[in-house]
Each structure stands twice: as structure tokens, then as C-alpha cells.
Amino acid sequence: MTTFRFLWKLVSYRKVLYMLNALAWSLIYLAPIVPGLLTKQFFDELSGHASYTLGLGSLLTLLLMAALARVSFVLFGFVTDVQFRFRIGALLRRNLLRHVLKEPGARAIPVSPGEAISSFRDDVDQVEESVSWSVDVLGFLVFAAVSCVLLMRIDAQMTLWVFLPLILVVSAAQLSTALLQKYRAASREATSQVTGAISEMFSTVQSIQVAGAEDRMIRRFRKLSDERRQAMLKDTLLTTSLDSIFSNAVNLGTGLILLLAAESMRTGEFTVGDFALFVYYLSFVTQFIQNFGKFITYFKVSTVAKNRLMSLLQGADPQLLTEHHPLYLRGKLPDPQEDSHTAGGGVEAGRLERLDLDGLTYMHPETGRGIHGVNLSLERGSFTVVTGRVGSGKTTLVRTLLGLLPKQEGDIRWNGRPIADPGTHFIPPHSAYTPQIPRLYSDTLRNNILLGLNADEERMERAIRSAVLEDDVERLPDGLGTVIGPRGVKLSGGQAQRSAAARMFVREAELLVFDDLSSALDVDTESKLWDRLAELRAGTTCLVVSHRKAALSRADRIIVMNQGRIEAEGTLEELLVTSEELRSIWYGSEDRDSDSRK
Template identity: 30%
Template sequence: MSDEQAVLQGSTTREGFAVLGHAIRREPGIFVLSTIGSVLFAVLTVADAWVLGWATDYVVIPAFRDGEIGAGLLWAVLGLFVGVAILRAVGIVARRLGAGIMQFRMQAHTRRAVTRQYLTLPMEWHQRHPTGQLLSNAYSDVEAAWGPIAPLPMALGTVVMMVIAVVQMLLADLVLAIVGLVVFPAVVVANLAYQRLASPLMTHAQGLRAEVSEIAHESFDGAMVVKTLGRESEETARFRAKAHALRDVNIRAGSIRAAFDPTLASLPNVGVLVVLAVGVSRVMSGATDAGDVVTVAYLLTIVSFPIRAIGWLLGEFPRSVVGFRRTQSVLAATGSMTYGDERMRDASQGARLEVDDLHYAYDPDNPLLRGVSFDVEPGRTLAVVGQTASGKSTLTSLMTRLVDPDAGRIRIDGNDLRDLARGALAGSVALVPQTAFLFDDTVRGNVTLGDDIPDDEVWAALRAAQADGFVAALGSGLDTQLGERGTSLSGGQRQRLSLARALVRHPRLLILDDATSAVDPEVEARILATLRENEKDSTLVVVAYRKATIGLADEVIHLADGRIADRGTHAELLERSPAYARLVNAYEQAAHEEHP
């Protein structure tokens, strides 16, 4: 609720105008166009009052007095009204078109900026922020931030309308103008009361929208868990609670608006009745003309519109400020990851990997990795073996700098990863995770990820990953659409496409985090044999549990209790380490039971 409490402070209006200032500086041309259109509309709306007053004095009253109307006067009145209406319509089009373009451009710009920021922020930052919140930042918060742009040109134009109208009222009849303008304080008080009552509710609703989005995303993302464990009713109840809370807040805000709108609309009408009553008396006494009374009365009816337009603008400020703060918190985030200026050397041989006294903990009271040190020579293969939750996947995240260690260093070719420029590591290092993620795209798109890679290289990577056979059997080969997350494929097929995605980039350091766990042992053996044959110039780090995989490695490290318990060849560790032997034999037995 901290955002809501902040919005309740007196700085909301100032911050709201600051948000609008940001939009105006970015889109000055469109803002000027829409404002000119709004001012044109305002001037022509007031001109209607002048035309009405002129027609009353020179057409209507003479017609009653003389019993006839000249054709020239009728055409003049018609021409004035039609001309004013056409020009006013032009102003409306320019105002609305400009405001719409400006609003949608700002939304698109902010959404792109937020999305780019998501892609550059480290995984450590993403782990602290739920996906539903990130979706809310990129969607509803962006819309809320730039919501006031729509009424902004109209509000500015109506300020001009109000100034012209008040001046014209004063020039028409000072006494009637003063009588009519007495309604202004009442309108201002009504607006202030509305802002005070509605702003907290609108701000609270904005926060609830984010919470509803978070719950919905979790439920949809975890659909398999929800359905297989029969938790549909519980998830429905969890979503219902927040949805009903949002509904109730919106209803309360709508009830306040429902009472405010007719109150604001009735106040000028009361003022018109008072002006007409006083005006009749002044006309009878000869103190003013009937046309002036009509002009003042009409102007008074349109003077309330500018105040309402400003009220609409101010009413958007609470949500706008909250949305802008939430998006800016994303754009200002840096995580804890900084970058240097170093670049990886361009070399055809494998990378040299050095891990020096590495420490990392998700929970400070329960460190996961403690003093891990090892090195891998260029072109060599290292297998990492350990029990579940021993830190193997975390180690792969550290080696690809998805997160930074709490202490210690990781070097590639002598370069500390923290000294490398942003993006420099991705050109030489590739990680294939255990959980393969595929985009709702073609096979080619999932392998190349938009890079300009020839199809023959794509097929070569697919053959190395033992994926060329099933891809060729698909309906359209490389052009086959895979659907969201590649749900049309099996787990092993998704893993092989994920592996091909890494191989097509010819990384100098390839890290496989149990990347063939869903593949049959026979297919896995062919994949690993192909990698050993074709990727001789690459350094390979493999998180593995199958003996066949481990046996292909030049060296093995055994992780236990956050440390390297032993290191050597697979045969050496089997002979001298009972704990290692028990672990890999248990894995082998489990794999045999799974695939007898």
C-alpha cells in the first residue's frame, strides 16, 4: 500500500503534471497539433454564443416586432452557424486524433523500454519479482501512466474556452456575469470533494489490478499442477477474492462518480435560472438587451464544461502517478550486476574456464556453494556430478553470469566475467538448461532466434543434436509452427531443439545442465558421441547423472555439501570414493527402472 499512501499526499497533482511534461517533451509536435485543435474547438464553441446573441438581437426580435424575416439575414445566420459547426468539427478531429496518437505512442515507447529492461536485468532481479507483476508493469501500469494524455488537450483548450467565455460574459453584462459566476465556487468545491473521495479508490484499484494479474498468471502457468492435483476450486477461490475486491472498489468509485456528474451538471443550470430571472428584470427596466441575457445564459452553460474537463484530467492523476512510478522503478532497476569494457578474444579453439573460490547463497544462513575451485583446459570435457540441490544448476548460472557469486571469481580466457562488456559473454558461451523453452514460432525461428543463419547450418546443428529426423518428419520441416512452449513436441524433442539452438552458434564454451535428461539413453549416447567428435574445438561442461554421459568426460568433479568432494576421472572416483559410487549407481538403477 505504500504507493497508495504516497498518492494521497498533496504532491499527486504536481507529479501528475510532471508525468505529462515527460510526454510533451517526447512528442512536442503531436501535442501542439492536438492543442491547436482543442483551442479551435474552444473558440468556436464560445463563438456559438456570440452567433446566438447576434441572431437574437438582429433576427429573432425583429421578426417578432415586424412580422417578417429578410432572406439575407436568414442565410447569414445559417452560414454563421454552419461555418462555426464545421470549424468546430475540424478542431474536434485534430484534438482527438492528436491526443490518441500521442497516447498510443507513449504507451508503445514505454512498453518497449520496459521489455528491453526485462531482457537486460539479471536473473537475480527476476527471481525477486513475480512474473504477474512484470506483466502488470508492462500492460496496465503503462496504460495508467499515460491515461491523462487523452483529456489533456481538451483540458487546455477548455481553459481557453473558459477565459474567453468569462471575458465575453463580463463584456455583455457585468451584473449578469457576476450573478452567473457565483456558481464557480460551488463547482470548484464539488470537484475538490470528488477528487478527495475518488482518488484513494482509483489508486487502490490500480494496485488490485496488478494483484489480479499476478494470480491469473500463476494459475495459468501452473495449469498442469492445478489440474492434476484437483486444485481448481482453490485457485478459483483465490482469484475470486481479489477479483471481488477489485469489483467492490470500482463500484465504490463509480458510485461517487455517479453522484458527482449530475451534481456538477445541475449547478450551471441553477446559475442559468438565476441569470434568466435577474436578466428579465434588467431587460424590463431597460438596463440590458435580451441578446445579452441569452449570451450570458448560454455562456454560463458552457463554462461548466471546462471545469469538468479539468476534473477529468485531475481524476486520472492518481492512477497515472502510480503507474508511472511502477514503470520507472523497472526502468531504473540495475539489479546488482555491473559490466566492464573487456571483450572475448576471437579464437577458434575452446575457452579456458577457471572457477576460483566460489561462494553463493540464496539464503545467507544456508550457503549453497562454499569455496568451489576448478579449471577446465580448452577443448576438454568436464562432468559435474552431485545430489539434488547440491548446487549444480546454480553453478551453471554462475558460469554464464545469469547471477553473480557472493565471493570468488570466474574467468574465461583470463577475463573475469564481471569485467566483460554487456553481451560479450553470449558470443562465446552457450547454456542448454534441463528445462527446454521453445517459442511459439517455427523450428527455424526457435533454432536461429532471429539470427541470419543459413538452413544448411541449421540442419547440421539439428543432426548433431539428433533432431533432424523428427524435424524432417514434421509437416513443414523447418517452417513447422511449434505452438506455445512447443507443446506439440515431446520433452526429449524439445531438449534436442534447445541443444541445436546452442550448437548452431558454435560456442567456445558449451554448458549442458542435464540437457538430455528427457532423451532415451541410446539417443543420448549418439548425441554425446557426435558432440565429442564435432565439437573438438569447444570446451564442454556437462551436468550429468548417467554413467554413459559421465564416462565421456575427461574429468569429473563431485559436488557435495557445497564443496568439491573429489575430482578425477570417472574410473578413479568410482574406485576411491564410496559416496560417488553410491550416487552414480543409484542414478543408474533409477534410470534402468525408468527405461528397462
């Protein structure tokens, strides 16, 4: 999508507002025409060259009225500008955020969160700036046309000198386009690298301290900051140089006019009023030429911003970014649940009888590893354990099933019905999931478990009991109302995992998917958790990634993964006889389990 088309789509989002804004700024730019003519009249009257007289009082009144009119236009212009800018910026951010939220969870953004935030903030601002300045160009061109006609009628040759700098400015800006884009892209990239590094450092303070890596982190941060300084310097230097070209070209024009005017005035062809009009308009032309130059710069820079925003779409249709949607700036917001249902392609509640995976394939593009041709069937109420060595593809399998990674081949069928978009289907009440590393927020434990769900106390208590969390809740200073710190740092690893399990249980979904839930639990707690799950949620289908005996010994069926494929499957008894891989996991697990008990 070209930058012009991209900006045009944004303009057409609020056409009327844009036109009002353009009208306001055209009037602001046109307004100096009147005081210019009045000033000419004033001087012509004084020097006796006026063809008619208005009188000093009338002239002053008219000048005052012109000034008041301009002030009102400026106020109106600022109101329309702010309203318009806010709306197109909000639309861009809304569309981008919607896309990010709809992307398969594990690949939501292609950059670090810090870099994405910097794009949401700076790139959108840049685009806003460019659209906003476009109305100035319109106003300026109208002013240029009107003042050109007026001045041409007085002295055509001199008029040329007034407008010559404009041609110089446009040519200079055009010539430096490629370089400016390159420098701006580099400075934006360097800024995102720094923002990304700050966000990574803040989120991994503990790991940095434990690894004693403070000095190395600071060195890396210093290097990134240095690179940013250099990139910003080049960018600012070029932008400032362009600015100075713009203003000096205009100063040159002024000098030439003064020389020419002096000559013409001596010969008597040029009145003092004409001179005043030229000088008066020239000051505005100077300001407008600079603004025009700014617009050209912003337009070029917005190409860089547009490309960066598009890269966050990860190959999706670029039109998504400028699609027109309501912003709900006034009144009641629509129910988000309803919205996601209609947008998500239909989430019909449905009791799970049978889930089938047929030839499911996902290879991580970065490593070419993942899962290949996985076939699997889960019956209602079954407890299936996926096991295998580190890196055998267990997590990739459950993430692809849930639509957190986009499947590349294969079919998923829910009660025999193909699921086209797993990402919108495998959510509560169909399924709930606990990832390997639970994500908790700096809020109360209750809010972390509910995440906005409207569940009654009884349901909450059931979830907490299923997750074997009741004793921990009792010991917390404010029970469920205890704030658990950023990313749940006030909880132990096991408590965090069981809180994430409670979050899953409270959703009372048909299918529960656990990815290595029990890795921070002791054997007794884990056993209790599986027992309670069986007792409190009979009929729930469970898919569990684990290598631990507590889970393996309860499994109706075990799937053994090796290098992204299913190597063996069956009951524990069968596999202990037939699968070498399972035997090594089972007996290895014995050592690990006894270690964890020590």
C-alpha cells in the same frame, strides 16, 4: 520522479506535435466564443437593444462559418491527438520492453507475465489519457479567461456564479485524491491478479488436470474475481460520485444565474442578448468543467499507473522509462543484430582459451540461498560436470555465470579479460545454453531450432545429428516443417530436450552450457549425444550440470556442489576415493539409471 516530471518528459518527446495538438484543442475550445457573440447580437437585434445591425442573412452566414471552422479544428485536433498519444504510448512500451529484455533473464519481471501484460496495456493507456487531456485544460483555461472578460463587462456578479462551480469541482477533486488513488491502485492490482491467474491456468492446464485440482483452481479464481469485483465497485462508485459532484455543481450555478438574470432583466439592466450569451457560454463551461474534472482524475490515476510501471524496472533508474529513442514507425527497421551489439556493450567474437570464475556469489533474495564464493576454471575443449544434490546450487551457478541472475560478488574472466556484463557476453557466438526446462514455441521445429538464425542446411543437419534428433525428424509428419504445438506439446520430453540441444548446437558457440539436459533421455541416447558432441565439436568447451553416469564418466573434471559451495573437485577416479558426496551420487545414479532403462 514526480508525476508532473514524468508526464513532462513524455510531452517533450514530441514537443511540436504536442504544441500542435494544444493549439488545435485551444481553437476548438475557443471557437464557441464567436457563435456566442453572434447569438447575443441576434437577440439584441430582435429586441432592439443592438448598437449596430448585421442583418439575419449575415448572421446566419457567420454562424455557419463558425460551425465549419470548429468542425475543421475538431478533425485536426483528433488527428494530432491520436498521433501524439500513439507515440508516447509506444515510447513507454518500447522502453519498458527494452529494460525487461536487458534484465538478467531469470529475473526479467518481478510479477507474473499476465500482470506485466496488464501493466503494459492498462497503465500505459492511463498515462496516455492523462497527457492527452492536459491540452484540454489549456484550451479550457484560455476559453475561461476570454469568456470571463466578456461576461465580466456585462455583469460581474453574475459571472462569478458561472465560475463558482469550477472552484467547487477543483476542491472536491483535491479532497478525494488520496481515496481515489487508493481505490484505483486496489482495482488495478485485483485486475492483474485475475489476468495473472488466467495466464497461469492456461499455461499449466496439464498439471491442473493431473493433480485433479480443477475445483480448487476454480475456487481460487472465483475468490480473485470476487475481490476484483469489490475493488472495481469502490473505484467506479467514487469516480461516478465525483462526476456527479462536477455536473451538479454546474447545475447549481445554472439555477443561480437564471434567478439572478430574471431579477436583472426586470430592472432592464440585462438584455435578452446578454441572457442568451450567458446561457450559451454556460453550456460550454459545463462541458469544460467536467473535462477539467476528468483531467484531474486522470492525473491522479496516472500517478498509480506510473508507480506500477516503475515497479517493473525493479529498482533501475526511473529515467529509463521516459528516455527518448526513435520508434521507426516509417521505413525500414534497423538490423536488430546490429542494434543489440551496440546497445549490449560490445560482443566481440573470441575463441575461448580459458574461463575463470573467482568468488562468484548469488543469493536468491527470497530464500537467502544460492551460491557463495565459487572458484572455477575451464580450459579450452574441456568437459566439466557440475554435480550435487537437489538444491545444492548447480542451476544458480550456471545462471549466475551466464548473467541470467545478477552476480552479487566475484569476477568472471574470459581469456583473462574481466567480463563486466555477463548477460551481454555469454550469448552466441561466445556461449549457448540449454536450461533445465526447454522453452519451445508453437511454430515449426525448424523455426524453434533456428530462432531467427540464418544457418545453411549443412549446419542445421550437423546440429540435428549432434542432438541425436535425426530419426525423430524423419518420423515427424512434415519433418522440420512440423508445427510442434504450444510449448512443444506434440514432442515427447526427450524430443523437446534434444530440440533445445539442437538449438544450442546450431549456434556453434565456443562454450556450451547444459543444465540437466539428459533428465528425459534414456541412457543409450544420452551416451550417443555425448559421443557425437565429442566427435563433431572437438575443441568446444562444455559445462554440464548432471548427476548421471554417462556425463560423469566422460568428465575431465567434476565439481561437487553442496549448500551453494564447491565441496570437492577432481577427476571421477579421484573423487570416488575422496568424496563421500560423489560416491552417493554415483551409486544413487546407478539405481536411477537402471530404473530409467526399465
